[in-house]
Amino acid sequence: MEDRSKIDSIVGSGVAGNDSRPDDKNVDKIREILFGGQMRDYDQRFELLEEKLAQQFQSLQQDVRRDLDALEDFARMEVERLGESQQKEKQERAEALETVAGSVDLLGKEIERKFAEVENSLLRDGSDLRGALHDARKALSDDLKGVRTEVLDLIQRENSALQAGKVSRTEMSGLLNDLAVRLSDDGAGSD
Structure with missing residues (x-):
């Protein structure tokens, strides 16, 4: 009113x-x-x-910021873990290759020693066998060198394959950073 x-x-x-x-x-x-x-x-x-x-x-x-920070921390830890794992694997392979190379060297020395023993024994038995022994020794030595070369080539190929197969930290962090940006854009776009 x-x-x-x-x-x-x-x-x-x-x-x-x-x-x-x-x-x-x-x-x-x-x-x-x-x-x-x-x-x-x-x-x-x-x-x-x-x-x-x-x-x-x-x-x-x-x-979103908290989730992105958590994702970034997780990605950083994963990259570090992968790097440490690859480094450990590389070290283990290097140690294994050194062991194989050492075994090949020991085997070569043992063969050389056996040849020397056989050669001394044959020298006592006669000069005719000396030439045959020398040829056999040379052939076995060449075979040993061939085996050693093959083993070293195999070691080199394995090492190269390991180097080619590993993902660098920079590439991994770039991929994970792109993923975080996309997730951030998707979160902001849904608003």
Whole structure:
């Protein structure tokens, strides 16, 4: 009722001035009386909604940042673990290759010693056998050199295969960084 009397007084003052329409101030006052409470209510609701959206966005942003940090830490640990594993495997292979090379050298020395024993024995038996023994020794020595060369070539091929097969830390961190960026873009794009 009070609003009605305010409207009547505003409209009446506009009519009293022999003006057929109320002026703009009166229209604004009427609009304020009729819709002012609702507009203030809507403004408050919009402000609350904006605050909630800002809080949710900030929370989501913190969650994404935390998840990306966790992913980055995990990726860094995995790269370090893979690097350590490859280094350990490389060291184990190098030790195994050294052991094989040492065994080949020992075998060669043992063969040389046996040849020397046989040669001494044959020298006692006759000079005819000396030439045959020398030829056999040379052939076996050549065979041993061939076997040693094959073993060293095999060792070199295995080492090269290991070097070619391993993923560098830089490549792995680049791949994981790209993955983190994509996940970050997907998270930001779904907002």
